[in-house]
Amino acid sequence: MTTLPTSTKKKLGLVIDLDTCVGCHACVISCKGWNTENYGAPLSDQDPYGGDPSGTFLNRVHSYEVQPLATSAMPHPAAQLVHFPKSCLHCEDAPCVTVCPTGASYKRVEDGIVLVNESDCIGCGLCAWACPYGAREMDAEEGVMKKCTLCVDRIYNENLPEVDREPVCVRTCPAGARHFGDFADPDSNVSRLTAERSGMDLMPEQGTKPVNQYLPPRPKDTLDQIDVLAPFLEPVMQESNGFLGWLDRTLEKI
Amino acid sequence: MHPAPSVIVFTTLSGLGFGLLAWLGIGMPVVTGWSAFAFFAVAYLLAVGGLISSTFHLGHPERALKAFTQWRSSWLSREAWAAVLALVVMGLYGAGLVFFGQRWSALGWIGAALSLGTVYTTSMIYGQMKTVPRWKTPLTSALYLTLSLAGGALLAGQVSFALILLPVAAVVQVLWWKRGDTALEQSGSTLASATGLARDGAVVRAFEPPHTGTNYLLREFVHVIGRKHARKLRLIALGLGFVLPVVLLLLPFSHVFGLVAVLSHVIGIAASRWLFFAEAEHVVGIYYGKRAA
Ligand code: SF4
Ligand code: SF4
Ligand code: SF4
Numbered sequence: 001m002t003t004l005p006t007s008t009k010k011k012l013g014l015v016i017d018l019d020t021c022v023g024c025h026a027c028v029i030s031c032k033g034w035n036t037e038n039y040g041a042p043l044s045d046q047d048p049y050g051g052d053p054s055g056t057f058l059n060r061v062h063s064y065e066v067q068p069l070a071t072s073a074m075p076h077p078a079a080q081l082v083h084f085p086k087s088c089l090h091c092e093d094a095p096c097v098t099v100c101p102t103g104a105s106y107k108r109v110e111d112g113i114v115l116v117n118e119s120d121c122i123g124c125g126l127c128a129w130a131c132p133y134g135a136r137e138m139d140a141e142e143g144v145m146k147k148c149t150l151c152v153d154r155i156y157n158e159n160l161p162e163v164d165r166e167p168v169c170v171r172t173c174p175a176g177a178r179h180f181g182d183f184a185d186p187d188s189n190v191s192r193l194t195a196e197r198s199g200m201d202l203m204p205e206q207g208t209k210p211v212n213q214y215l216p217p218r219p220k221d222t223l224d225q226i227d228v229l230a231p232f233l234e235p236v237m238q239e240s241n242g243f244l245g246w247l248d249r250t251l252e253k254i
Numbered sequence: 255m256h257p258a259p260s261v262i263v264f265t266t267l268s269g270l271g272f273g274l275l276a277w278l279g280i281g282m283p284v285v286t287g288w289s290a291f292a293f294f295a296v297a298y299l300l301a302v303g304g305l306i307s308s309t310f311h312l313g314h315p316e317r318a319l320k321a322f323t324q325w326r327s328s329w330l331s332r333e334a335w336a337a338v339l340a341l342v343v344m345g346l347y348g349a350g351l352v353f354f355g356q357r358w359s360a361l362g363w364i365g366a367a368l369s370l371g372t373v374y375t376t377s378m379i380y381g382q383m384k385t386v387p388r389w390k391t392p393l394t395s396a397l398y399l400t401l402s403l404a405g406g407a408l409l410a411g412q413v414s415f416a417l418i419l420l421p422v423a424a425v426v427q428v429l430w431w432k433r434g435d436t437a438l439e440q441s442g443s444t445l446a447s448a449t450g451l452a453r454d455g456a457v458v459r460a461f462e463p464p465h466t467g468t469n470y471l472l473r474e475f476v477h478v479i480g481r482k483h484a485r486k487l488r489l490i491a492l493g494l495g496f497v498l499p500v501v502l503l504l505l506p507f508s509h510v511f512g513l514v515a516v517l518s519h520v521i522g523i524a525a526s527r528w529l530f531f532a533e534a535e536h537v538v539g540i541y542y543g544k545r546a547a
Contacts, residue, residue: 002324018451028464053467060464062541064445069455081461082451086541095384101321101331120320123313126330128474129255132385132443134538137470143313200450203537205442206384216450 495522
């Protein structure tokens with residue numbers, strides 16, 4: 001059913017910390033790895049080792065350069081590089097769901113996850129048109145729409161050790177930049193992080209009410225010059241002697 | 255957006271076909287027997303041919319029937335219903351005219367309304383798409399409906415109506431283009447809103463895309479067309495779609511002129527449809543630094 005539920009019991013989603021993400025793309029690779037082997041059609045690649053490779057990914061990491069405004073205190077602030085992972089934000093007002101003519105796209109009442117039932121999908125592509133974030137990709141091999149499932153086949157999976165029952169991108173991230181939890185619970189880890197670090201919506205003007213939240217990068221520390229070791233690092237030998245010294249002087253003369 | 259040929263053929267031809275059906279439905283012209291058969295055959299070829307071509311871009315056309323299920327929320331599903339209902343009702347009405355020489359006018363009026371309803375549902379698929387600011391306006395529906403009515407009048411031989419409707423459609427087309435040229439700016443979607451990184455006057459620039467190669471999103475949504483190129487095509491669309499047909503209709507009547515007027519109109523509208531997609535900026539392009547805004 002592609003009408004949206006009026007409310008969902010849980011609001012599962014991710015917090016992505018733009019301050020700590022180092023842009024390693026480990027989440028991209030683990031996502032592709034898990035999702036190509038589990039739920040639904042594999043994530044195909046076209047011409048993977050050729051001259052024009054492309055493929056289906058459910059998570060992609062952009063990089064942006066942010067040039068802070070010059071101030072009198074900081075006349076030449078250094079530009080910052082911000083890595084920006086982007087996957088489905090499991091929007092509350094998901095426009096991708098309501099446009100779907102077949103009912104293949106739906107939002108779950110129990111936890112708010114937005115999913116595609118691939119055996120109903122006709123591959124019209126309309127849902128990808130309706131998503132402002134580019135979170136849906138049509139698989140070129142299978143002709144069905146693929147998107148982040150929030151690893152629905154991990155988070156409730158009793159065959160996995162408890163520690164692995166979270167989305168694989170969160171489990172993999174070496175920088176601790178990704179957090180998974182229930183935004184409907186004001187005391188959850190993700191709700192607290194969002195409140196403490198002023199988490200933000202992407203493209204709020206599109207009215208999609210994304211569940212996933214992004215934590216803005218914090219201002220960089222300014223460190224004083226630390227030079228307690230500097231005296232010990234003075235060059236000890238100013239002039240070389242011995243054979244090398246002779247060689248040096250002789251070569252100098254030539 | 256990437257202008258997919260199947261979608262351009264579909265919206266152009268079926269728009270004309272349903273326009274013609276609408277005129278036939280209200281009895282302009284009143285035809286029976288063989289001439290009715292000819293008119294209906296042309297209308298059905300256009301409408302059904304367009305619908306069939308639209309299934310070519312589906313990943314799984316064999317499941318197309320499932321598209322009838324979600325009419326409560328999806329304009330594409332509503333379009334499927336409207337198209338089938340219009341074709342069935344107009345088929346019955348046409349059968350009356352062709353085989354029984356009877357004009358069941360109530361049926362005709364219902365069929366005409368359904369035909370225009372189909373064009374409206376098509377227009378709403380695009381008109382409600384918030385991610386493409388150029389499309390997100392009631393003018394999109396106005397454009398599709400006036401084009402369909404004007405083209406239908408041309409095909410139905412309603413010269414005096416065509417002479418009014420073609421200029422009206424041309425005006426709507428120009429207004430639609432004018433509004434569209436600033437629509438992305440007006441929409442408020444920028445790299446700042448997309449990333450949230452432009453705090454305290456900072457300037458954000460797309461530094462690196464996620465992958466060195468291309469992907470579905472770039473192929474489908476980030477088609478960029480040169481401005482000069484677009485301006486020329488707009489002139490072609492206006493000239494062939496509206497000006498030439500009107501001139502030809504004003505000349506003393508001849509079947510050859512009529513035919514040329516129709517062909518010229520179809521080519522002009524196809525050019526306009528190509529631009530409709532090629533010029534449409536999807537906001538996802540902002541994430542890739544591919545939009546001026
Ligand atoms: S991010 Fe896109 S695909 Fe995901 S729920 Fe929102 S609109 Fe739909
Ligand atoms: S591509 Fe599939 S999931 Fe997306 S709108 Fe079409 S039928 Fe629905
Ligand atoms: S794995 Fe973590 S640090 Fe690496 S790109 Fe993904 S979110 Fe960033």
